[in-house]
Amino acid sequence: MTVGALAAFALLLRRELRLSFRRPDQLLQPLVFFLIVTTLFPLGLSLQLSLLRDMSPGVLWVAALLSSLLSLDSLFKGDADDGTLEQLALCGQELALIVVAKTLAHWLVSGAALVLVSPVVGTALGIPPAAFATMMLSLGLGTLTLSWLGAIGAALTVGLKRGSVLLSLIVLPLAMPLLIFGAGATDRAISGSSALGALYFLGSLCVFTCTLAPFAATIALRITLE
Amino acid sequence: MWTWFYKLASPPYVYGAAAALAPWFLGAAALALGYGLIAGLAIAPPDYQQGEAFRMIYVHVPGALLSMTVYAVMAVASAVALIWRIKVGFAVAAAAAPIGASFTVLALVTGSLWGRPMWGTYWAWDPRLTSELILLFLYVGVMSLRSAFEDPARGDRAAALLATVGVINLPIIHFSVVWWNSLHQGATIVKLGAPSMDASMLWPLLSMWLGFMLFFAAVLCIRVQGEVLNRERQSTWVRMAVKS
Numbered sequence: 001m002t003v004g005a006l007a008a009f010a011l012l013l014r015r016e017l018r019l020s021f022r023r024p025d026q027l028l029q030p031l032v033f034f035l036i037v038t039t040l041f042p043l044g045l046s047l048q049l050s051l052l053r054d055m056s057p058g059v060l061w062v063a064a065l066l067s068s069l070l071s072l073d074s075l076f077k078g079d080a081d082d083g084t085l086e087q088l089a090l091c092g093q094e095l096a097l098i099v100v101a102k103t104l105a106h107w108l109v110s111g112a113a114l115v116l117v118s119p120v121v122g123t124a125l126g127i128p129p130a131a132f133a134t135m136m137l138s139l140g141l142g143t144l145t146l147s148w149l150g151a152i153g154a155a156l157t158v159g160l161k162r163g164s165v166l167l168s169l170i171v172l173p174l175a176m177p178l179l180i181f182g183a184g185a186t187d188r189a190i191s192g193s194s195a196l197g198a199l200y201f202l203g204s205l206c207v208f209t210c211t212l213a214p215f216a217a218t219i220a221l222r223i224t225l226e
Numbered sequence: 227m228w229t230w231f232y233k234l235a236s237p238p239y240v241y242g243a244a245a246a247l248a249p250w251f252l253g254a255a256a257l258a259l260g261y262g263l264i265a266g267l268a269i270a271p272p273d274y275q276q277g278e279a280f281r282m283i284y285v286h287v288p289g290a291l292l293s294m295t296v297y298a299v300m301a302v303a304s305a306v307a308l309i310w311r312i313k314v315g316f317a318v319a320a321a322a323a324p325i326g327a328s329f330t331v332l333a334l335v336t337g338s339l340w341g342r343p344m345w346g347t348y349w350a351w352d353p354r355l356t357s358e359l360i361l362l363f364l365y366v367g368v369m370s371l372r373s374a375f376e377d378p379a380r381g382d383r384a385a386a387l388l389a390t391v392g393v394i395n396l397p398i399i400h401f402s403v404v405w406w407n408s409l410h411q412g413a414t415i416v417k418l419g420a421p422s423m424d425a426s427m428l429w430p431l432l433s434m435w436l437g438f439m440l441f442f443a444a445v446l447c448i449r450v451q452g453e454v455l456n457r458e459r460q461s462t463w464v465r466m467a468v469k470s
Contacts, residue, residue: 152391156384160374169370170388173363174395177402216391223383
């Protein structure tokens with residue numbers, strides 16, 4: 001039975017999402033990690049809300065990057081361990097399409113969830129509600145870009161036994177522009193000035209990685225799978 | 227035309243060429259570095275603002291330039307190896323990575339030693355320093371990815387892909403770091419003048435840069451021989467070369 005490319009994409013996306021929702025604990029762990037890391041900073045620094053507000057964009061963004069990275073490790077791992085990934089690679093559909101479906105599903109359950117809880121964390125860190133829209137938009141674009149970059153890293157480290165530390169080592173340097181522009185946009189929104197420049201840059205980075213990273217990740221998967 | 231290309235790509239030819247070229251590069255590097263060091267450290271006059279401390283430039287600037295050049299060499303070799311499946315490209319990339327990382331460390335260390343008397347601190351979050359540090363992280367990532375695989379051929383290709391991805395990202399990282407600096411703080415480090423240097427200071431610097439390039443070429447030739455021998459250790463030409 002042959003399936004069209006779009007139908008295969010939809011099937012795979014639904015499969016990934018269903019698998020994620022069957023394991024709610026794994027869905028919640030990165031979010032709890034995000035909350036715990038943002039709790040660490042006020043405890044380690046000081047209780048002054050003014051000081052905290054100055055640091056909050058950085059704290060929020062570092063925590064978001066680390067938490068997304070934590071879940072990226074499992075992007076291809078489960079399917080690679082039980083042989084599903086090889087079957088998917090052999091099934092006749094474009095491997096790039098499969099990579100896009102898996103990465104998009106991963107972002108929907110990790111990055112998008114992170115965006116949804118970010119106002120709670122933002123309130124705790126003293127970010128004014130007026131800045132929430134910019135903060136959530138920048139986090140959405142940033143985590144999506146990180147998912148694409150992370151897909152390359154995850155594909156490169158999928159065959160390795162202790163790949164998770166290496167994955168961070170590979171992906172974090174590439175993700176530094178995200179931190180700069182994401183925290184920059186949030187910072188500007190808090191101080192009340194226009195964050196459009198940083199948001200545009202994040203958007204362009206997102207489009208750039210959306211178009212190129214799936215192919216790089218596909219090459220990486222072919223290297224590690226064969 | 228293509229025979230030349232394929233000849234260039236064959237391991238025995240590369241091994242022989244690297245062995246033949248290394249002493250020449252080494253000799254030329256010694257000449258250029260010798261002139262640069264004597265003229266730069268002894269003959270050139272001290273800077274009117276920085277005094278004798280400016281002489282750090284003769285190690286720092288060539289090191290920083292080379293750290294980027296070597297990354298470009300590594301990325302081009304990786305891309306060539308991936309696209310045309312030329313195995314020697316992996317050997318060149320693997321040989322270049324530790325050299326590039328060493329140049330990056332050299333640039334960072336001399337930069338912070340230079341920064342202490344000039345800026346009053348070993349480290350400032352200057353855009354150039356920060357991108358140099360990120361460059362070091364990229365080198366470390368490529369090298370650890372290569373060594374993480376048990377199968378060297380797979381590690382080679384994975385590291386080559388990462389180097390290629392890194393070189394696309396490098397300008398983005400650099401410019402975002404520059405932008406970040408202008409966003410968070412004003413220019414705390416006043417750049418000293420335009421690059422209008424006196425000839426007595428400039429020629430030694432150019433000579434040092436040339437010397438660093440030649441030194442890199444020499445070390446690359448030596449390291450490529452080792453990498454090629456290690457990769458081809460099962461083949462007969464290596465046994466012949468080692469026996470003779």
